[in-house]
Amino acid sequence: MSAEWPLWEVFVRARRGLSHVHVGSLHAPDAEMALRNARDVYTRRNEGVSIWVVPSERITASSPEEKDAFFDPAADKVYRHPTFYEVPAEVKHL
């Protein structure tokens, strides 16, 4: 049996109050070992207080080729930003 261990993506929460952020990947036979390996590979210097591991094959990603078509709908909706609105200068706290 020479099958390679599956690939896992590793996400680390650096501190309480922050989101988990993708830091890289690793190979492990199962989720438990993936967590242990992730601790040793990615948090040797207290870089994290919490780790997620996700099988790489379970991630669905948007395609870079469709980038324009996929994200364009957001480009012409400037009214989603507060700077779109005109407010008299004397109005505070708005």
Place this chain on the structure above:
Amino acid sequence: MAGTDEQEAAFYAIVDSDGRIEPRDAMPEAYRKTLIRQMAQHAHSEIIGMQPEGNWISRAPSLRRKAILLAKVQDEAGHGLYLYAAAETLGVSRDHLLELLHTHQQKYSSIFNYPTLTWADVGAIGWLVDGAAITNQVPLTRCSYGPYARAMVRICKEESFHQRQGFEALLTLTRGSARQKAMAQDALDRWWYPSLAMFGPPDRESTHSDQSMRWGIKRFGNDELRQRFVDMTAPQADVLGLTIPDPDLRWNDERGHYDFTQPDFDELFRVISGDGPCNRQRMEHRVAAHTEGAWVREAAAAYAAKRAKRAEAAA
């Protein structure tokens, strides 16, 4: 990815504006191949690089030094893993890359084919070899390929401790007995030129440099980085009270740099092509570690499969 003209234009637009290419972007096939080769050889160097220093873990002169050396060697294993993972984003498997290393189809840094004869060599490696590696690697944190650049950020952060612990170990020796100081000098004598050779052949003979510059993989020429390393290191040798084994090494006011003797590039090519002092030993050890560890990998996989099956049956 056989790129259309449009894809190629998009690729160069990103590279030329100092942007980052990400794994699923269209990219020239030659760029992908170059990156895989470079990241793999870099990863191989990190894990082969554990051997010369690993040689001294059980004989470190104090518990403090032993703990430091263990942490450093563990870091190098980690660096190898970051880099294999970065290479895998381009669609090659780590097993395949290891196979290429084990069958001599990919190389690793020539420096790790030199032996560590005394404890002072551990200090010299940290100071000079990690120092040269840092000089080479800092520009790679801005490499055009995102996963490689991000791996290099992590690595560079960790490397600075490697260099400092080496310098400190040597400083301790040079402040010790005459024999200890002589041991430190001997280590510098042996590691100086192989460290200079780590920057590769002179730019005029370097085959891939121009293309890698064009692609934003490489930012500076080999000669420039070698000079930078000498300029940083020469004053540090003074602090150690050691003499760099180069009678022509001196500050050149006009150039604003140190003049120095180039390493023997014929030796570099000999060592790279397999004929260094320890090439065979390093590869034999690597292959044996991999082969003898196979049962562990297989047992873990079998255990995971068994548990998954049980969980399925219970569901």
